[in-house]
Structure formats: C-alpha cells, structure tokens
Amino acid sequence: MPKFEWLNPVKGFGVTFHHIFKKPITVNYPEEKRPTAPRFHGRHQLNRWPDGLEKCVGCELCAWACPADAIFVEGADNTDEERYSPGERYGRTYQINYLRCILCGLCIEACPTRALTMTNEYELADSTRESLIYTKEMLLAPLTAGMEQPPHQMRLGETEEDYYRLGRDNG
Numbered sequence: 001m002p003k004f005e006w007l008n009p010v011k012g013f014g015v016t017f018h019h020i021f022k023k024p025i026t027v028n029y030p031e032e033k034r035p036t037a038p039r040f041h042g043r044h045q046l047n048r049w050p051d052g053l054e055k056c057v058g059c060e061l062c063a064w065a066c067p068a069d070a071i072f073v074e075g076a077d078n079t080d081e082e083r084y085s086p087g088e089r090y091g092r093t094y095q096i097n098y099l100r101c102i103l104c105g106l107c108i109e110a111c112p113t114r115a116l117t118m119t120n121e122y123e124l125a126d127s128t129r130e131s132l133i134y135t136k137e138m139l140l141a142p143l144t145a146g147m148e149q150p151p152h153q154m155r156l157g158e159t160e161e162d163y164y165r166l167g168r169d170n171g
Contacts, residue, residue, distance in 0.1 A: 036120045041103045043121040044096055046139045047114065049163075051155035052147035054084050054140070055115030058091040065110035070100035082151040086163045091115075094136035098124050 027034070036042065047055045058075025076092035084090035108116055126132050143149060157163040 036122065040120050040122070041105050041118045043098075043119050043124060044107070044134070044139055045117050045119050045141050046091075046094065046136065047117060047141050048143070048147060049086065049156065050146065052143055052152070053086055053150055053154065054090055055113045056091040056094065057085050057087040057113055057115070058089040059112065061110040061112065062107035062116055065106045066101075067104065067106060068100045068102050070097045070102075071095070071107055072097075083153055084150045086154050086156075086160055091136065094139060096134045096139065098132040098134060099129060 049055060056073075058073060060073045060075060063069075063071040063073045072093065072095040073091050074093035075089045077089055078084060078087070103118070105118060108118060124132065148155070154160075154163050157165070
C-alpha cells in the first residue's frame with residue numbers, strides 16, 4: 001500500500017466541509033432578470049424599413065444556412081396593388097421552429113437585406129409544442145411612429161435603388 005493513500009477519503013471530506021459553511025449563491029430569476037451580454041443571441045426578429053415595409057425579400061437564404069433546419073420561408077411576388085417589401089418578392093410565409101433552433105446566428109449572417117436579427121429575449125419556454133413555432137406575425141418588428149402597415153407603395157423613393165439608399169441612411 002503506497003504511503004498516505006489512506007488520506008484520500010479525508011481529502012474528499014475536506015472539500016465537502018470547506019463548502020458546507022459557505023453562503024449559498026442563489027439567483028431570484030423570475031423576479032430579478034439579469035441583463036444579457038451585448039452580443040447575446042436570443043429570439044429572432046424580422047425588421048422593417050422606416051416606412052413600414054418588410055425587409056425580408058423571401059430569398060430563403062436563412063433557411064438554407066440553418067444547420068438545424070428550423071426555418072421555413074415561402075416567398076411570393078409583390079404586385080402593384082399589394083406591396084409588402086420594396087423588392088420584387090417578399091416572404092409570404094416565415095416560420096422559425098424554436099424546438100429545433102440552436103440560436104447559432106448563421107441565419108443572421110446569411111440574410112442579404114439584414115431583415116433578420118436576434119433580440120435579447122431569452123424566455124422561449126412554453127407549455128405546448130405548437131406555441132414554439134413562431135410565425136411571421138410573431139417575428140415581425142412592431143410598427144413605430146411614422147410607419148404604415150403594409151401593403152402599401154414605397155414611400156422612400158421612386159426606384160428600388162433610391163429606396164435602399166434612403167432607407168439605409170435613415171434606418
């Protein structure tokens with residue numbers, strides 16, 4: 001028997017006794033919410049242009065970039081009577097399944113119009129599986145002052161080039 005091997009159980013109890021008398025660290029989570037880190041990846045948000053049109057053009061690049069296959073996008077064409085985005089297309093159906101989403105942010109990097117961003121909201125638990133599939137209406141950023149509910153014509157310029165230039169400077 002090696003020398004001092006009989007001390008191993010005593011060393012283990014030493015660690016236990018050391019922690020018994022420390023004050024426990026508790027977090028009052030639901031009552032006191034701690035701030036998140038500046039680059040925290042939380043719930044997704046579909047952004048709008050300053051006049052209220054959607055930035056999503058229905059290109060489906062976010063769905064292709066998603067390693068968990070959690071995003072479903074179905075694009076449709078804008079018409080002169082019903083315009084939801086300044087481009088030729090818009091995302092008619094947009095869903096993110098938070099049962100599958102790993103919050104990696106690859107969809108954000110893939111978005112060419114910066115339509116998709118991530119918020120600091122991290123409370124994504126719910127009691128039913130269906131409520132964790134977020135639809136376009138749940139993901140769209142709320143309208144702020146000066147915005148108009150789509151569908152409507154472009155308000156930031158006559159051409160798409162003017163629109164994107166004016167929208168970038170103001171937004």
